[in-house]
Amino acid sequence: QVQLVESGGGLVQAGGSLRLSCAASGRTFSSYTMGWFRQGPGKERDFVAAISWSGRFTTYADSVKGRFTISRDNAKNTVYLQMNSLKPEDTAVYYCAADPEDLLHTKLVVTTTVYDYWGQGTQVTVSS
Numbered sequence: 648q649v650q651l652v653e654s655g656g657g658l659v660q661a662g663g664s665l666r667l668s669c670a671a672s673g674r675t676f677s678s679y680t681m682g683w684f685r686q687g688p689g690k691e692r693d694f695v696a697a698i699s700w701s702g703r704f705t706t707y708a709d710s711v712k713g714r715f716t717i718s719r720d721n722a723k724n725t726v727y728l729q730m731n732s733l734k735p736e737d738t739a740v741y742y743c744a745a746d747p748e749d750l751l752h753t754k755l756v757v758t759t760t761v762y763d764y765w766g767q768g769t770q771v772t773v774s775s
Contacts, residue, residue: 649673649764651743656769659733663773667728669743669766677721680750683728684759685739685771692742694757696728697750704751711737733773740768 655667669681682697696707696717705717716729726743744762748755755761 649676649679649745651745651764651766653741653743653766653769656741656771658772658774661733661735661773661775663733664729664731665733665771667730667741667743667769667771669726669728671724671726671743671745673724675747676724676745679745679747680756681717681719681726682744682746682750682756682762683717683726684742684744685737686742686768687736687739690739692759694759695741697756698726699749699751706751706756708757730771733771735773735775738771738773740770742766742768 650672652670678700683695684692685695686692698705698717702719714732719726743766745764746762750756
């Protein structure tokens with residue numbers, strides 16, 4: 648069982664930066680694929696980024712590529728999402744997700760239903 652708690656959301660002006668954190672409980676965190684998803688008002692939950700258990704492999708949605716960076720610290724059981732050059736369209740609730748399978752080399756990595764564990768979400772609002 649893995650519990651995930653996100654933090655770091657808030658209100659920021661367009662062009663600004665935020666760093667989200669996701670703290671995980673459980674001894675097997677270091678073996679999990681970790682992902683970030685987001686859900687804007689009236690929209691479906693969409694894939695943002697994911698990272699392999701080792702941190703060696705990452706993948707991003709086209710909409711955030713070059714602006715967002717996902718990373719992890721297995722010693723701290725934490726995954727991060729550094730968000731730069733934020734845009735109003737990045738406004739959403741951001742969710743952290745975990746799955747014990749190695750998803751980075753599969754198309755399933757972007758699929759919400761594949762991930763076994765989810766956090767409660769943190770709100771990010773970008774003003775224009």
